[in-house]
Amino acid sequence: MTTATHPYDALMDITARPKAVFVRGAGSYLWDDNRKRYLDFVQGWAVNCLGHSPPVIADALSAQAKRLLTPSPAFYNEPSLKLAQALVENSAFDQVFFANSGAEANEGAIKLARKYGSLHKGGAFEIISFEGGFHGRTLATMSASGKKAFAPLFEPKVAGFKKAKLNDIASVEKLINDNTVAVMLEPIQGESGVWPATDQFLQQLRALTEAHGLLLIFDEIQTGMGRTGKLFHYEHTGIAPDIMTLGKGIGGGVPLAALLATERASCFEHGDQGGTFNGNPIMCAAGLAVLEEIKKPDFLKAVTETGLLLESELQKVSARHGLGGVRGRGLLLALDLKLPIAPSIVAQAFEAGVLLNAPQLDTLRFMPALNVTKAEIAEMIDCLDGILTKAGAARRVA
Ligand SMILES: *Cc1c(COP(=O)(O)O)cnc(C)c1O
Numbered sequence: 001m002t003t004a005t006h007p008y009d010a011l012m013d014i015t016a017r018p019k020a021v022f023v024r025g026a027g028s029y030l031w032d033d034n035r036k037r038y039l040d041f042v043q044g045w046a047v048n049c050l051g052h053s054p055p056v057i058a059d060a061l062s063a064q065a066k067r068l069l070t071p072s073p074a075f076y077n078e079p080s081l082k083l084a085q086a087l088v089e090n091s092a093f094d095q096v097f098f099a100n101s102g103a104e105a106n107e108g109a110i111k112l113a114r115k116y117g118s119l120h121k122g123g124a125f126e127i128i129s130f131e132g133g134f135h136g137r138t139l140a141t142m143s144a145s146g147k148k149a150f151a152p153l154f155e156p157k158v159a160g161f162k163k164a165k166l167n168d169i170a171s172v173e174k175l176i177n178d179n180t181v182a183v184m185l186e187p188i189q190g191e192s193g194v195w196p197a198t199d200q201f202l203q204q205l206r207a208l209t210e211a212h213g214l215l216l217i218f219d220e221i222q223t224g225m226g227r228t229g230k231l232f233h234y235e236h237t238g239i240a241p242d243i244m245t246l247g248k249g250i251g252g253g254v255p256l257a258a259l260l261a262t263e264r265a266s267c268f269e270h271g272d273q274g275g276t277f278n279g280n281p282i283m284c285a286a287g288l289a290v291l292e293e294i295k296k297p298d299f300l301k302a303v304t305e306t307g308l309l310l311e312s313e314l315q316k317v318s319a320r321h322g323l324g325g326v327r328g329r330g331l332l333l334a335l336d337l338k339l340p341i342a343p344s345i346v347a348q349a350f351e352a353g354v355l356l357n358a359p360q361l362d363t364l365r366f367m368p369a370l371n372v373t374k375a376e377i378a379e380m381i382d383c384l385d386g387i388l389t390k391a392g393a394a395r396r397v398a
Contacts, residue, residue, distance in 0.1 A: 018350060025052025028369050028376045030355065040355045041368045041380055046190070046222050046332065049249035049290060051369035056289045057252045064285035073276055079284035086291050090231055092240035093260035097268070098279035102221035102247030103136025105257035108273060109184065109217050109243050110140050112259065114160075115267050116215055117181035124181040126160045127217075128172055133163075134191035135184070135219055144184060147192065166197055169204040176208075182215040182243075183208075187233040190222035193363040194327045194334030199237045206239040215265055216241040221257070225249035226294045226370050228330035229304035236329070249370075252290040256283040294370070303370050306377070307331045310366060313381045321388045324362075333366045334359070345387055354383045 008019070020032035028051055030038045040052065050057065064079060071077055084096040099105040110127060117124035129135070131146040142150050143158040164183075165171040172183060183205055189195040197205075209216040218241040223233035227249060234240050242265040247257035277283075293299065307330040314326045314335050324336030337345070342358030349356045357365045364384075368376070 027051040027054075028372055036353060038350075038353050038355050039376060039379055039383075041366050041372075042355045042357045043367060043369050044253060045248065045357070046227060046367035047248045047251070048253045049225055049227070049370045050252050050293055051371055052253070054252065054293075056293060057254070057286050060285045060289035061254070061282060064282050068281050070277070070280045070282070073274060073278050073280075077279070077281045077284070079281040079288060080279035083284045083287045083291065084279075086288065087246075087258065087260060090291070090295070091244070091260060092234070092262065093244060094263040095261055095266040097259040097273060098284065099247075099257040099259060099275065100255045100277050100283070101136070102219075102245065102257050103138045103141045104275070105221070105245040105247055105259045106135045106141045106144065106219060107138050108259040109219075109245050110144060111273065112243060112261060112265065112268060113182040113184075113215050113217065115269075115272060116265060119267055121181055121213065122178070124179050126162060126177070126179040126181060128162050128164050128175050128180060128183045130166050130185050130189070131163050132166060132189050132192035132195060133184075133186055133219075134189065135186075166195060167201045169201060169208065172205065173208060176212055176214070180212070180214055182217050184217040184219065186219045186221075187223050187237075188228070188328060188332060190332065190365075191359055193360040194332060194365055196327060196329060202234070202237045203239050206241075209242075215243055217243040217245070219245050221245055221247035222367075223329075223332065225290065226300055226303055226330075227332050227367070228328075229300055229307055230330075231294060231300065233329070250290060251283055251286050254283050254286045256287050258287075299370075303330055306370075306372060306374070307333070309374060310368075310372075310377050313377060314366070317381060317385055317388065320385070321392055323388075331366070331368055331370055331372070335364045335366070337362050337364065341391060345384070345391070348387045348390075349383055352383050352387070354380055356380075356384070 022030050023033050024031045028040055030040050087096050114125045129144045133146040135141040135144045140158040144161050146163045162175045164175055187197050220232055224246045242262050244260045250256050311326050324338045327334045340361035342361055342364050346356050346358045359365045
């Protein structure tokens with residue numbers, strides 16, 4: 001054993017992190033070990049949908065922790081039965097498999113599609129996914145992703161993924177052959193910078209997949225659980241997929257994800273799927289608390305209203321500083337800066353005590369808590385405005 005010279009050094013260095021150590025969170029605010037306060041418009045990457053450490057989740061976790069941590073994945077437990085039932089009642093799906101991360105839920109969706117192909121489509125296994133898509137960091141989900149930076153990594157990739165272009169139905173149709181079993185996409189591409197599939201494109205995909213007997217898989221890990229103003233994004237479109245994955249917001253801050261399928265698509269047999277912590281009571285208790293909050297009357301209406309407010313405030317910022325458009329839906333929004341200054345803005349905002357995210361060099365992404373207040377939006381906009389004013393002045397001097 002070597003001794004790490006600093007506690008930071010004992011963690012694998014997998015991404016550039018600021019040196020602050022975060023010790024406490026409440027609602028839209030986070031505090032570091034120097035008692036500096038931050039207004040958080042990242043929320044663990046759209047994870048803390050009810051904000052930091054909401055009492056309803058803390059209470060659900062502690063009550064369940066005192067009652068039962070886990071019996072065994074091969075036994076039933078109450079929270080997982082209740083959460084599965086609640087998800088089924090509130091969606092177009094009939095059965096649920098719980099996972100511990102979004103990538104694992106997507107891995108399950110890929111396996112389920114291949115199983116369907118082996119049972120019903122003569123062994124068809126190919127899945128059409130999309131350029132710019134992001135589905136996770138396991139080997140299969142990296143292979144399904146269309147993120148350019150992933151292309152050279154960890155070769156050889158898992159075979160059987162072909163990439164079409166978002167909002168281009170002909171590019172999908174061209175890739176369909178006898179081996180095709182499914183089409184898989186995020187209704188709004190999150191990690192690549194909040195690029196929405198149009199409702200019309202999603203409807204075209206539904207018609208196309210039906211015509212060819214293919215499964216349609218929505219990765220709603222970022223868009224689900226109220227993020228876009230509906231419980232699930234597909235509800236905006238008038239169509240529903242056969243398989244849907246959830247992650248991020250479903251646990252409200254704890255590791256929980258889910259794979260949902262219609263009766264027709266739900267074809268796993270004993271031995272096909274499982275995992276030690278899948279559907280464990282603790283995480284499912286948190287998921288139930290989250291779903292109960294989102295289902296309260298007017299919660300989603302408020303998300304829509306707050307989303308429209310944030311959108312119009314970002315549009316005003318854009319007009320004041322000569323920037324590009326605002327993309328997205330509900331409280332998953334992006335501002336096009338037209339210049340590769342997003343990382344510098346994120347760094348300056350961090351200094352000023354506001355957490356923002358730059359999914360691309362020219363794009364800022366906003367994914368606050370779903371219960372973010374108007375005052376918190378105003379505080380973030382003030383900070384962003386100030387930074388952009390300084391950046392504009394610096395450009396005019398240069
Ligand atoms: C975050 C994300 C994933 C991966 O989820 P993890 O919990 O990080 O494995 C997959 N798909 C989408 C759309 C995501 O936003």
